Amino acid sequence: MVQDRLSSLFSALADPTRRGVLARLTTGDATVNELAEPYDMSVAAVSKHLKVLEAAGLISQGRQSQWRPRHLEARPLQEVFEWLENYRRFWDNSLDSLAEHLRVLQMQGAGKTGQRSKRARPASSPKKRK
Template sequence: MAPDALSATFAALADPTRRAILARLATGEASVKELAGPFQITAPAVTKHLKVLEHAGLISRSRHAQWRPCKLEAKPLREVADWISQYREFWEGKLDRLADYLTTLQAAQAAAGKGQKDDHH
């Protein structure tokens, strides 16, 4: 995914209304009117959100006679997940090494504490 496309996707996902629209579209196609229903916003406001989502490639719109359904496009979300996965793997590796170090440190402290108790008896 190109950095500009990635930025557009993250910008689109930054808004909770747009995320809710995507969640709704995950259940199937919907019109602007259907998407506006659950929100306290006007159809033109939903249309603005849809334009941002469409620009990011997260949705597509088609035309069937008078009905213009919006459809979720999964590719940008997969690309974001792949990008995030790289960093998750990096940090999980770091955290695993930290956990190993702490376990070693705790074992050494426990052994040192046992040695001190044995010296006092």
């Protein structure tokens, strides 16, 4: 089954361990052992997470002698940002419309100040005599 790029990115980002690995890589390249340190899981389990991130294009593996550091590839996150940007604009417009509607209601309410409320008020109960 062929997966589109955005689905692959969201799938990779769906796991908190993988998001943690990406966050760690923002501070610089790291080996599998360094990336596995904060987690209560085997290096093999972390390696599986790294393979998912590599398949999504979010990290790459370098090679310096025996050392194979992982490196953050942030460019694919731009695709996620662009997709989300449409929804941000939608919510900004919706919230702007709501703010305008509330402003109009407030102005209409301000014209009614000084008028007494027509809501029924509970009658006070008579005091009991001893």
